[in-house]
Amino acid sequence: MNILNFKFTSQPVDVTMKEVICGVVGSGNLEILVSSITDNEHSEFIINTSVTGFDHIWEAVIQEFVNRYAVGGLQFEINDMGATPAVVSLRLSQAINILEGEAHE
Amino acid sequence: MKANMNEKVWDTQKTRRLTKLNAAKDKGLNKLVPNDRAIELLETVIIREDKVCIEGNNQKQADFLSECLSQCNPKVLNDLHILQSVLALPSHIDIFEKGIASKVDFSFSGPQALRLANLVQQQKIHIGSIHTYLELYGRYFIDLTPNVCLITAHSADANGNLYTGPNTEDTPAIVEATAFKSGIVIAQVNELVDNVPRVDIPADWVDFFIVAPKPNYIEPLFTRDPAQITDVQILMAMMVIKGIYAPYQIKRLNHGIGFNTAAIELLLPTYGEELNLKGKICTNWALNPHPTMIPAIESGFVESIHSFGSEVGMDDYIQERPDIFFTGSDGNMRSNRAFSQTAGLYACDLFIGSTLQIDLQGNSSTATVDRIAGFGGAPNMGSDPHGRRHSSYGYLKAGQEATDGRVIKGRKLVVQLVETFRENMNSVFVEELDAWQLQEKMGSDFPPIMIYGDDVTHIVTEEGIANLLLCRTPEEREQAIRGVAGYTSIGMQRDHEKVEELRARKIIQRPEDLGIDISKANRDLLAAKSVKDLVKWSNGTYAPPSRFRNW
Numbered sequence: 207m208n209i210l211n212f213k214f215t216s217q218p219v220d221v222t223m224k225e226v227i228c229g230v231v232g233s234g235n236l237e238i239l240v241s242s243i244t245d246n247e248h249s250e251f252i253i254n255t256s257v258t259g260f261d262h263i264w265e266a267v268i269q270e271f272v273n274r275y276a277v278g279g280l281q282f283e284i285n286d287m288g289a290t291p292a293v294v295s296l297r298l299s300q301a302i303n304i305l306e307g308e309a310h311e
Numbered sequence: 312m313k314a315n316m317n318e319k320v321w322d323t324q325k326t327r328r329l330t331k332l333n334a335a336k337d338k339g340l341n342k343l344v345p346n347d348r349a350i351e352l353l354e355t356v357i358i359r360e361d362k363v364c365i366e367g368n369n370q371k372q373a374d375f376l377s378e379c380l381s382q383c384n385p386k387v388l389n390d391l392h393i394l395q396s397v398l399a400l401p402s403h404i405d406i407f408e409k410g411i412a413s414k415v416d417f418s419f420s421g422p423q424a425l426r427l428a429n430l431v432q433q434q435k436i437h438i439g440s441i442h443t444y445l446e447l448y449g450r451y452f453i454d455l456t457p458n459v460c461l462i463t464a465h466s467a468d469a470n471g472n473l474y475t476g477p478n479t480e481d482t483p484a485i486v487e488a489t490a491f492k493s494g495i496v497i498a499q500v501n502e503l504v505d506n507v508p509r510v511d512i513p514a515d516w517v518d519f520f521i522v523a524p525k526p527n528y529i530e531p532l533f534t535r536d537p538a539q540i541t542d543v544q545i546l547m548a549m550m551v552i553k554g555i556y557a558p559y560q561i562k563r564l565n566h567g568i569g570f571n572t573a574a575i576e577l578l579l580p581t582y583g584e585e586l587n588l589k590g591k592i593c594t595n596w597a598l599n600p601h602p603t604m605i606p607a608i609e610s611g612f613v614e615s616i617h618s619f620g621s622e623v624g625m626d627d628y629i630q631e632r633p634d635i636f637f638t639g640s641d642g643n644m645r646s647n648r649a650f651s652q653t654a655g656l657y658a659c660d661l662f663i664g665s666t667l668q669i670d671l672q673g674n675s676s677t678a679t680v681d682r683i684a685g686f687g688g689a690p691n692m693g694s695d696p697h698g699r700r701h702s703s704y705g706y707l708k709a710g711q712e713a714t715d716g717r718v719i720k721g722r723k724l725v726v727q728l729v730e731t732f733r734e735n736m737n738s739v740f741v742e743e744l745d746a747w748q749l750q751e752k753m754g755s756d757f758p759p760i761m762i763y764g765d766d767v768t769h770i771v772t773e774e775g776i777a778n779l780l781l782c783r784t785p786e787e788r789e790q791a792i793r794g795v796a797g798y799t800s801i802g803m804q805r806d807h808e809k810v811e812e813l814r815a816r817k818i819i820q821r822p823e824d825l826g827i828d829i830s831k832a833n834r835d836l837l838a839a840k841s842v843k844d845l846v847k848w849s850n851g852t853y854a855p856p857s858r859f860r861n862w
Binding site for chain 2: 234257260263266267290291292293295296299300303304307
C-alpha cells in the first residue's frame with residue numbers, strides 16, 4: 207500500500223459540520239473520510255492507494271480542488287482502490303456538497 | 312467478316328455464372344443443398360480469384376457457410392478476395408491462414424483484431440481498405456461486386472424465398488449487388504418452412520440454400536447492464552442532456568454503443584423529464600433496439616426508431632411497440648443496415664459516441680497499435696454530410712456557430728463522449744494517434760482515423776464540454792481540447808489563462824457553468840438500475856440473454 211501526504215494552504219472552511227464519509231471502497235472507486243483539524247489555514251490529505259506512480263496526478267487533482275473550495279481546517283483521508291482522477295474529483299466535490307448541504311439545513 | 316472478328320462479347324459474366332451453375336447441376340446439386348454437401352458446392356461454384364462476400368457484421372453471421380469455406384481445399388480454391396463487413400469469427404481468419412483467400416476489404420474486426428494484425432505482419436493477407444459500412448456497400452455496386460455471396464436468413468420455403476426476420480441487417484445490400492450482376496447467391500437458413508412469414512428475398516434471386524445444422528450466430532452487442540454504469544458516466548450524461556441536447560433541441564439522433572450513451576438513455580425519463588425536455592429532445596432515432604431505451608420509450612420520450620440490426624431478447628418487446636419500430640405485416644422488425652446508416656448520415660442531427668484516442672486536432676481512432684479493429688458504422692454516423700439540404704433547429708444553430716452567423720449550410724453535431732483516462736490509466740488524449748504507426752504496418756495511403764477532427768463539434772469529458780464549433784483558430788481548438796483533457800499530460804499542459812478565456816466565451820463549459828448539481832450525479836438518477844429493472848419496465852416482454860440474468 208502506497209501512502210501519500212499532502213498539505214495545502216487554504217481559506218478556512220465555513221461549515222460547522224466537519225465529519226463526512228463519501229464514496230465506497232470498491233474496484234475503481236474510493237472512500238473519503240473528512241474530519242476536522244485545529245489548523246484552519248491548511249488542509250491535509252492522507253491517501254492510501256493500491257496504485258503507484260501517479261503521485262504528480264494526485265497532487266494536481268488535490269491542488270485544483272483546494273483552489274476551488276475553502277477547505278482550511280479539514281483533513282481528507284482517502285482510501286483508494288484504483289479510482290481514476292475523474293472519480294477522485296467527483297467524490298471530493300460530492301464530499302464538499304454533503305458538508306455544505308448539511309450546513310444549510 | 313472483319314466486323315465479326317472485332318465483335319465484343321458482352322455477356323462473359325453471365326456465361327461464367329452459367330458454367331458454374333451447370334457444373335453444380337452435373338454433380339446433382341439442386342437448389343436445396345444438403346448441408347453435408349456444402350463444401351462440395353462451394354468448391355464447385357467458387358473459382359480462383361473470385362470476389363466472395365461472406366455475410367457477417369457485428370451481430371449476425373453466416374457462420375456455417377464461413378466455416379465450410381474455411382474447410383475447402385486450398386489447392387482447389389485459392390487467392391480469393393473476401394468482402395465482408397466484419398471479421399468476427401475464427402473461421403473468417405482461418406480462410407487466410409490456409410491460403411484460400413489472400414485479400415480482404417472490410418469494415419470492422421473487433422474480436423479478430425489481434426490475429427488480423429499478425430497476418431498482416433506475416434504478409435499472409437493484403438488489406439484493400441478499412442471501409443465504413445456505407446462505403447463498403449457502395450463499392451459492392453461499383454468496383455467490388457461479389458461473384459459469389461454467402462448469406463444467412465432465418466427461414467426459407469421450398470422454392471427458396473427467404474425470411475430474414477428482425478435481423479435483416481446487411482442481407483439486402485449484399486444480395487442485390489450479387490444477384491443483379493450475374494453473381495451466385497448461396498444462403499444458409501435456420502429452418503425450412505411451408506410458408507415464410509414474409510418474403511424478404513425473393514426465391515429467384517437465390518441460387519442455392521442450405522438448412523444449417525444449427526441457427527446462425529447472433530451477438531447481443533447492444534445490451535448494456537445498467538448495474539455497471541458509474542457516477543462519472545452519469546455526470547457526463549447530465550452534461551450532454553443539459554449542455555448539448557437541450558440548447559440544440561436535438562430530436563433526431565444516433566447513439567454509439569457503450570455505457571456512456573446508455574447512461575444518457577437511462578437519464579431521459581428522470582433528468583430529462585425534470586428539465587422538462589419530453590417531446591423536445593430525442594424523439595426520432597437511428598438506433599439498434601437498445602434495451603436501455605425501454606424506460607425512455609415507455610415514458611413517452613420516443614416517437615420512432617429505425618434500426619441497423621435487432622437485439623437478442625428484444626423481439627417480443629418490439630412486436631408490442633409497432634408505433635416505435637419498423638415492423639412488417641408479420642409483426643417482426645425488418646432492420647436494414649444500409650438504410651439505417653443512410654438515415655444516420657443524412658437524417659440525424661447528432662451522433663454521439665466514444666473512442667480510444669483523440670489527438671489535439673480532434674481526430675479520433677479506435678485502431679491502436681497491434682489491434683486493427685476497424686470502425687464499423689461510426690464514421691458514417693460521425694461525419695457531416697456535405698450533401699445535406701434540409702434544415703432543423705440544431706443543424707442551423709451549429710452551422711451558425713461554426714461561421715459566425717452567415718450560413719449556406721448547417722452542421723451535423725458530432726460529439727465524442729469520453730472519460731479522460733481509460734483502463735490502466737491510459738490517456739484518451741494523445742499527441743499522436745497510434746493510427747500513424749498502424750498506417751506504416753499496413754502500408755496504406757493514410758492512417759486509419761475513425762472520425763476526422765474537422766467533423767467533431769463537441770468533446771465531452773468528466774471535466775466539461777468543449778464546443779469546437781466556436782473555435783476560430785487551430786490554437787484555440789487545441790486549448791479547448793486540452794481544457795477538457797483533465798489530468799492527462801495533454802490536459803496538464805494547458806494554457807490556464809487561455810482556457811479561462813475560452814470558458815468566458817462558453818467554448819468550454821464546466822458542470823457548474825451549466826448549473827449542474829454534481830451531488831445528483833449518482834445511480835439514484837438512473838431510470839433502471841439493473842437488467843431486471845429493464846424487464847420490469849417492459850412488462851416482462853424483454854427477455855435478456857442468460858449472460859445478463861443474475862436473478
